[in-house]
Amino acid sequence: MYVIIVGAGEVGRSIAANLEDTHDVALIDSDGDVTEELTYSLDVLTIRGDGTDLETLREAGLEQAGLVIACTDNDETNAVVCGAAKAAGDVFTIARVRRRTLLETWQGSKGAFGVDFMVCTDLLTAQAIFRISGLPSAHDVDTFAGGLIRMAEFDIPVDSPIADRTVSEADCYDSLTFAAIFRDDEMVVTRGDTVIQAGDRVVVIGSPDSINDFANEVAMTPEEAEEVVIVGASEIGYQTAREFEDHGFRPRLIERDHDRAREVAESLPNTMVMESDATNQEFLAREHVGEADVVIAALDSDEKNLLVSLLADRLGVDRTVAIIENPEYADLFETVGVDVAINPREETAEEIVRFTRTDNTEKVAMLEHDLAEVIEIEVGPESVLVDREIVDATNDLPEGVVIGAISRDGTHITPRGETVVQSGDHVIIFVAADALDEVVELI
Incomplete structure (x- = not known):
């Protein structure tokens, strides 16, 4: 498929890098230095120009494109790009937006703005924060097969009962795959x-259930977070509080700006909004923030989020989650003591990438900054897995592949060597990034 991406920021670059081996890709950006740099680092056509300009889209090959992805940092620009592309050609359009209100407008109008699919960065990030908070020792959590199956990534502490044991010795769960x-x-x-x-x-x-048992018994996780403190009423902070409210929690939110604090207090009936500077240690101590199960830093800069996280950790908070805009900071944050660092742009790229895969790819989750993926695929009759025992079929798959779970007619099947995969099954597979294209083609 021929894909046009408008916006060569982190999201656009990530998508382009993911697609360059399997699709013909054109990448448009208004910054000439950026397009020149990407000409040498990515195997894509780069064009300097305005993606809202129909002539620029045509220069990028709009007539032959099957997909246009608008992922600049401006919501309105992305909507205009999709509208222009849709008006000029028969193309599927995806727009990235930050504001949930735009997403809700689009959902309520059944395809407004010429957008076929809209991705809301802040909402996706809030949902990821909530999933991770539900398993307090997890670094990454995602669901598959409509929630029937879950994937999680856990740290193994020194005193874990499976430390220094083989996978065979540790595998005592009926419905879990390492x-x-x-x-x-x-x-x-x-x-x-x-x-x-x-x-x-x-x-x-x-x-x-098995993931929860593993978390409690092996990863030594504390109880599910009950006392949640969110620092910063940014759009991500606001959406995170709303997400917790929607699941029955009563979080606390700290915001220093008087007008913004009042605004979100009126919109979040089950959230206690406190107007203060979250770096004020006297305030944090007075409000017993150190007793929180999780503190989520959602301020407007990576440096502030790091500072708040370290202060919370010093006060004794069980778990800290920080929003980062610069992906290069992720390892640094976790090295100095932040439990989880979440990059909103990575969450967005992950959601968009699944639309560029073959029709039978249902879900994509990227791990460790795209070192590997967990994908959900509906198995067709021509799949290398069909009507064969897994122990036999996996011999035809490349290295770096593990079949983690199977969903069949709404039932979870834990794959073992003798399990036979059937056409129509949904298989959840862990795949090393360098084996992904071959695996998708075979399955």
């Missing part, structure tokens, strides 16, 4: 004799 281990900068696809070490990050796939 998919992979991230150890320092190395990825290890697990086998029965793989030894799990303290400090590893282990990726598991299974039923929600």
Whole structure:
């Protein structure tokens, strides 16, 4: 498929890098230095220009495009790009927006602005924060098969009962699959004799109950977060509070700006909004913020979010989650003590990428900054897996692949060597990034 991407920021670059091997890609940006740089770093056509200009879109190959992705940092620009593309050609359009109000307008109007699919960055980020907060020791959490199956990535502490044991010895769960281990900068696809070490990050796939049991017994997680403090009434902070409210929580939100604090207080009936500077240690101590189960830093800069997270950790907060705009800070944040760093642009790129995959790809979750993915695929009759036992079929798959779970007619099946995959099954697969294209083609 021929894909045009408008906006060469972090989201656009990430999408382009993910697609360059399997699609013909044109990337438009108004910054000439950026397009020149990407000419040498990516195998895509780069064009300097205004993506809202129909002539620029035509220069990028609009007539042959099957997909136009508008992912600049301006919501209105993205809507105009999609409208222009839709008016001039038969093309599927995706717009990235930050404001939930635009998403709700689009949803209520059944395709307004010429947008076929809209992705709201702040809402996706809020939902990711909520998922991770539900498993307080997890670094990444996602759901598949309509919530029937869950994937999570956990740290293994020194005192974990599975530290220094093989996967075979640790595998005592009926509906759980050990998919992979991230150890320092190395990825290890697990086998029965793989030894799990303290400090590893282990990726598991299974039923929600089995994931919870694993978290409690192996990853030594505390109880589910009940006392939630959100610092910063940014749009992400606001959406996060709303997400917790929608699930029955009563979070606290700290915002220093008087007008913004009043505005969100009126919109969040089940959130206690406190007007203060979250770096004021006397205020934090007086309000017992140190007793919170999780503190979420959602201020307007990475540096402020790091400071708030470190203060919260010093006060004794069980878990800290920080929003980061610069992906290069992710490892730094977690090295100095922030439990989880979430990049809104990565969440957005992940959501958009699944629309560029083959028709049978239902869900995509990227791990460790796209080092690997967990994907959900509906198996067709021509799949290499169909009517074969997994132990046999996986011999025809490349290295770096683990079948983590199967959904069949709404039932979760834990894959074992003798399990036979049927046409129509939804399989959830862990795939190393360098094997992804081959795997999708075979399955």
